[in-house]
Amino acid sequence: MGRQTLDEPELIARFFAPLAGPGGLGLRDDAALVAPPPGTELVVTADALVAGVHFFAEDPPEKIAAKALAVNLSDLAAKAAAPLGFLLTLALPPGWTPDWLEAFAQGLRHPACPLLGGDTVATPGPLTLSITALGAVPAGRMVRRAGAREGDRLYVSGTIGDAVLGLALRRAELGLASAPEWAKALAPTQGAELVGRYLSPQPRLALKPALRACASAGMDVSDGLVGDLRALMRASGTSARVDLGLAPLSDAAAAALRADPGLFEALFSGGDDYEILCAVNPDRAARFETLADAAGVAVTAIGTVEPAYAGDLFLGRDGVPLAFRRDRFSHF
Amino acid sequence: MGRQTLDEPELIARFFAPLAGPGGLGLRDDAALVAPPPGTELVVTADALVAGVHFFAEDPPEKIAAKALAVNLSDLAAKAAAPLGFLLTLALPPGWTPDWLEAFAQGLRHPACPLLGGDTVATPGPLTLSITALGAVPAGRMVRRAGAREGDRLYVSGTIGDAVLGLALRRAELGLASAPEWAKALAPTQGAELVGRYLSPQPRLALKPALRACASAGMDVSDGLVGDLRALMRASGTSARVDLGLAPLSDAAAAALRADPGLFEALFSGGDDYEILCAVNPDRAARFETLADAAGVAVTAIGTVEPAYAGDLFLGRDGVPLAFRRDRFSHF
Numbered sequence: 001m002g003r004q005t006l007d008e009p010e011l012i013a014r015f016f017a018p019l020a021g022p023g024g025l026g027l028r029d030d031a032a033l034v035a036p037p038p039g040t041e042l043v044v045t046a047d048a049l050v051a052g053v054h055f056f057a058e059d060p061p062e063k064i065a066a067k068a069l070a071v072n073l074s075d076l077a078a079k080a081a082a083p084l085g086f087l088l089t090l091a092l093p094p095g096w097t098p099d100w101l102e103a104f105a106q107g108l109r110h111p112a113c114p115l116l117g118g119d120t121v122a123t124p125g126p127l128t129l130s131i132t133a134l135g136a137v138p139a140g141r142m143v144r145r146a147g148a149r150e151g152d153r154l155y156v157s158g159t160i161g162d163a164v165l166g167l168a169l170r171r172a173e174l175g176l177a178s179a180p181e182w183a184k185a186l187a188p189t190q191g192a193e194l195v196g197r198y199l200s201p202q203p204r205l206a207l208k209p210a211l212r213a214c215a216s217a218g219m220d221v222s223d224g225l226v227g228d229l230r231a232l233m234r235a236s237g238t239s240a241r242v243d244l245g246l247a248p249l250s251d252a253a254a255a256a257l258r259a260d261p262g263l264f265e266a267l268f269s270g271g272d273d274y275e276i277l278c279a280v281n282p283d284r285a286a287r288f289e290t291l292a293d294a295a296g297v298a299v300t301a302i303g304t305v306e307p308a309y310a311g312d313l314f315l316g317r318d319g320v321p322l323a324f325r326r327d328r329f330s331h332f
Numbered sequence: 333m334g335r336q337t338l339d340e341p342e343l344i345a346r347f348f349a350p351l352a353g354p355g356g357l358g359l360r361d362d363a364a365l366v367a368p369p370p371g372t373e374l375v376v377t378a379d380a381l382v383a384g385v386h387f388f389a390e391d392p393p394e395k396i397a398a399k400a401l402a403v404n405l406s407d408l409a410a411k412a413a414a415p416l417g418f419l420l421t422l423a424l425p426p427g428w429t430p431d432w433l434e435a436f437a438q439g440l441r442h443p444a445c446p447l448l449g450g451d452t453v454a455t456p457g458p459l460t461l462s463i464t465a466l467g468a469v470p471a472g473r474m475v476r477r478a479g480a481r482e483g484d485r486l487y488v489s490g491t492i493g494d495a496v497l498g499l500a501l502r503r504a505e506l507g508l509a510s511a512p513e514w515a516k517a518l519a520p521t522q523g524a525e526l527v528g529r530y531l532s533p534q535p536r537l538a539l540k541p542a543l544r545a546c547a548s549a550g551m552d553v554s555d556g557l558v559g560d561l562r563a564l565m566r567a568s569g570t571s572a573r574v575d576l577g578l579a580p581l582s583d584a585a586a587a588a589l590r591a592d593p594g595l596f597e598a599l600f601s602g603g604d605d606y607e608i609l610c611a612v613n614p615d616r617a618a619r620f621e622t623l624a625d626a627a628g629v630a631v632t633a634i635g636t637v638e639p640a641y642a643g644d645l646f647l648g649r650d651g652v653p654l655a656f657r658r659d660r661f662s663h664f
Contacts, residue, residue, distance in 0.1 A: 009563070028567055029477045030407045030551050031467075033379035036368060044448060045363035046464060048421035050455045087445045089421075089462040116376060123382045130421040132378060132464035133364075205492015219362050231341070235360055255654045294617035 003207065008120055014098075015105040020116025021085050032116035034084055040136040043081035047071050051093075051126035058174055061100050063199045064127075065107030070134035072158075073113060073203035074274040078213040080143045082133030089130045090261035091123035147217035147278035148236035152305040155288065157204050157276040158296050159170065159250040160225050164270020165263070166198030185259035190252035194326065196249075200231035202273035210229040210299075211278060218278035224269040228277055230312055231304070236279070242303030244268055245317030278307055340452055346430075347437040348402045353446025364414055364448035372468040375413035379403050382459035384427075390506055393432050393530045396459075397439030403554065404465035405445060405535035406606040410446050410552040412475045412543040413467030415445035421453035444537065470544070477567035479549035480611035484637040486572060487620065489536050489608040489629050492557050492583040496602020497595070498530030503652035516587035517591035522584035529582075542623035542631075543610060550610035556601040560609055562644055565637070569613070574635030576600055596648065611637055 017027045023034045036042055049068050051057040069086060076083055088108065092101075108115060141321065148154075153197070165182075169191050172179040183191060204220075211218055217236055221228045225247065233240050247268065249257065257263050276299075280288045292299040306313075314322045349359045357368045368374055381400050383389040401418060408415055420440065424433075440447060445465065502522050503509040515523060536552075543550055549568055553560045557579065565572050579600065581589065588596050612620045617633070625632040638645075646654045 027475070029411075031375045031411050031413070031474070033474050034374040034376055035471065036374065038587075042366040042368065042374065043363045044419060044466070046421050046449060046462075048423055048450045048453045048460075048462065050423055050453055050457070052456060053454055075443060079361075079363050083362070087378040087464055088377060089378050091380055091382055091460055112629055115376060119379045121380045121382055122385055123460060124384060125382070125460065127454060128380075128423055128457065128460045129450070130378075130380065130462035132376075132419055132421075134374075134376070139367065139441060142363075142365050144357070200488075212610075214460040221471075271555070 004257045005022045010324030011120055015101050016115060016175045017107060018069060019115040021106055023085055024114065024116045026148065027117060032087065034116065034134060035163060036084065036136050039139055041139050043076055043079045043135040043137055043142055044132065045072055045075040046132040048128065048130040050128050056174055057127060061104035064107060065104045067199065067201060068129050068131050069108055069110055069113065070201045071204060072131045072272060073160050074220040074222065076133055076135040077203045077205045077207060078143065078276050079135065079137065080141065080208050080215070080220050081137045082208065084134045084136055085114045085116040086131050086133040087116050088118035090118065090120045091128040092120065093123055093125065093127050136321065139210055143215045143218040143278070145213050145217055145219050145232050145235035146222050148232060148305045149216055149281065150238060150305055150307045152216055152279035152281055153285050154240060154242060154303040154305060155278050155299045155301055155302045156225065156248065156279055157207060157222050157223065159253065160221065160273050160275060161253045161267025161270060162194050162197035162250050163201070163272035164266055165253055165256055166194035166196065167272065169195050170198055179294065182256040182259040182263065185255050186252055186325045188257060193250065194252050198272055201272065204297055206295040207276055207292060210288050210295060213289035213291060214280050214284040215278040216281055218276060220273045221273040221277050223271045225273065225277065226268050226314060232277060233312055237308060240303055240312040241306050243315045244310065244322065245315065246300060246302045248298065248300040334526055343452055347433050348447060351437060351447040353448060355417055356446065358447045359449060364419065365467060366448065366466060368416065368468050371471055373471050373474065375408055375411045375467040375469055376464065377404055377407040378462060378464040379462045380460065380462040382460050388506055389459060391531065394439030397436045399531065399533060400461050401440055401442055401445065401620060402533045402535050403606060404463045404539060406533065406552040406554065407644025408465055408467040408536045409539060410475065410550050410608050411467070411469065412473065412540050412547065413469045415537070415539065416466045416468055417446045417448040418463050418465040419448050422451065422452045423460040425455055425457065425459050444560055459517035460537040472653050473544055475547045475610070477549055477551050477564055480564060480568035480570050480637045481548055481613065482570060482637055482639045484548055484613055485617050485633050486574060486609035486635040486637060487612055487631045487633055488553065488557065488580065489539060491580045491585065492546050492553065492584045492605050492607060493602060494526050494529035495533070495581050495604035496598055497585055497605065498528065499528035501527050502530055514539065514588040514591040514595065517587050518584055520629050522587060525582070526584050528541055530604055533604065535630055536608045538627040539608055539624060539629045542620050542627060546612050546616040546620035547610040547625060548613055548639050553605040553607045553609050555603045557609065558600045558604065558646060564609060565644055569640060571638045572635055572644040573638050575645065575647045576654065577632045577647065578632060580630065580632040585644035
């Protein structure tokens with residue numbers, strides 16, 4: 001109901017139209033037009049991010065934008081879908097500048113996923129953005145959550161726990177908390193690596209061929225490995241036996257954990273990993289590892305799928321069962 | 333970064349999963365799965381709405397939700413697309429109640445457009461929601477903005493200007509403004525009709541067969557007839573000659589206009605009409621009118637498309653050219 005001088009069509013033409021893919025029709029129509037490849041089904045996912053909740057308003061605008069896109073691409077990656085494009089709705093608070101918006105828009109450039117459309121509105125509240133990403137899979141081949149079978153091996157990509165450590169360091173950088181003690185144990189570049197894992201998640205799109213060929217179930221790890229693994233098992237009607245001592249840690253996270261063994265729980269219940277968790281039939285495990293290796297993505301077996309859902313068992317590095325007080329990181 | 337006690341999966345299971353269509357996979361996966369009908373292309377549109385900007389926080393939650401969906405369906409209707417489903421991202425401010433959310437969710441029920449997925453997050457700011465709606469058109473048959481040709485007739489559906497009057501009445505209802513003088517000229521039910529047009533837009537999905545068969549270009553009227561008509565002409569590289577004296581008014585709007593002739597400009601530059609504006613080749617005009625009539629949607633010819641874009645001509649009821657000071661209602 002407010003009328004401001006800013007002209008939305010000009011804003012779109014200046015900052016966002018240059019990012020538009022062919023289906024975006026130059027962002028000059030009311031809707032995008034998407035022709036999914038023949039024989040495919042569409043995989044569609046949406047995530048919202050709010051300044052002060054999911055990111056810091058002080059974060060670099062290109063990183064805010066790229067992360068918002070990356071968390072959606074991570075969902076597509078976990079479903080073994082090839083990105084087709086995305087729509088963005090952006091609620092801008094007062095006081096934004098053209099420089100800020102220019103940098104934000106640059107952060108949305110992605111070689112595999114063009115902008116298709118969206119909406120830009122004013123808000124008296126915090127910056128809020130919502131991205132809907134569309135992908136394609138061969139019909140019937142989406143990797144679902146509900147598909148894990150007894151005996152499957154459980155794999156996770158990359159390394160786990162970096163982002164929750166990076167968030168702690170980022171809070172200290174911004175003066176919102178004191179630097180954690182364990183930060184003193186990090187080599188000079190390791191702190192920056194951890195902050196980078198928090199600010200700039202890398203969706204594992206390269207794992208698509210391995211997932212399509214071999215995964216019986218999968219999801220991305222966005223809310224903490226323990227909680228997400230429980231969600232995967234619940235959806236599949238199975239349970240897991242996981243040895244967290246096998247879970248892949250970066251050198252930086254391992255150094256932090258040596259300095260503060262009490263971090264163990266946080267590494268596996270913190271969020272923002274954006275790695276892939278999947279279940280693979282043992283007959284396909286060798287092929288899965290070969291395809292992942294060919295894709296340049298490290299994958300690590302951390303456990304097995306057990307029969308009917310009866311509570312998951314998480315073992316620590318000493319083989320002793322663990323109890324997690326908080327199984328799911330939640331922004332809510 | 334905040335951790336609250338509310339559990340997002342429970343919230344989704346309780347309020348939103350009952351609305352999910354088959355492609356929503358019970359809202360228990362990371363993404364929706366959509367199989368567009370063979371031979372179709374996808375039409376995708378997204379709109380964001382912010383409390384205090386696009387609606388009043390005091391509005392009934394089911395009406396907030398239904399309007400957010402309706403404004404997206406209106407875009408699909410204008411493109412002659414059949415709805416397939418929608419995704420919702422919802423940023424909830426502190427203090428929401430289960431009753432509020434229950435009513436909100438009920439407002440999202442639509443017989444032609446099931447919920448497919450989305451995201452629910454917390455915000456310290458105003459309620460913010462973003463909907464992405466997906467529709468299907470036969471390949472190559474989306475009605476675009478860029479398609480109007482010299483000689484086409486310009487049609488508009490329903491009646492224009494009701495919602496901007498309804499907004500003025502709604503502001504008075506909420507004590508945000510005094511009641512307009514012209515309100516005294518309305519019959520008892522007419523005020524409620526106008527408020528209803530503002531709160532509960534009705535997307536013209538029934539016009540789809542008429543648009544597919546006959547429209548050379550189209551869009552929905554969401555930001556005011558004058559500005560939207562200019563946008564349609566700009567996209568088509570044409571200009572318009574429009575007699576606003578022909579523009580369809582409801583009895584209520586006509587009564588208000590008789591009481592206050594100064595409303596004329598506001599009726600055609602106010603927003604939230606959610607009617608369809610389209611261009612139709614004169615050879616197809618009779619068929620368009622027949623199909624619209626069969627669909628139960630009134631359509632009115634208000635002007636013609638002129639050659640190359642050189643500024644649009646709007647004539648008032650007296651045939652005198654009009655100048656619009658503000659050609660586009662903008663929430664921004």
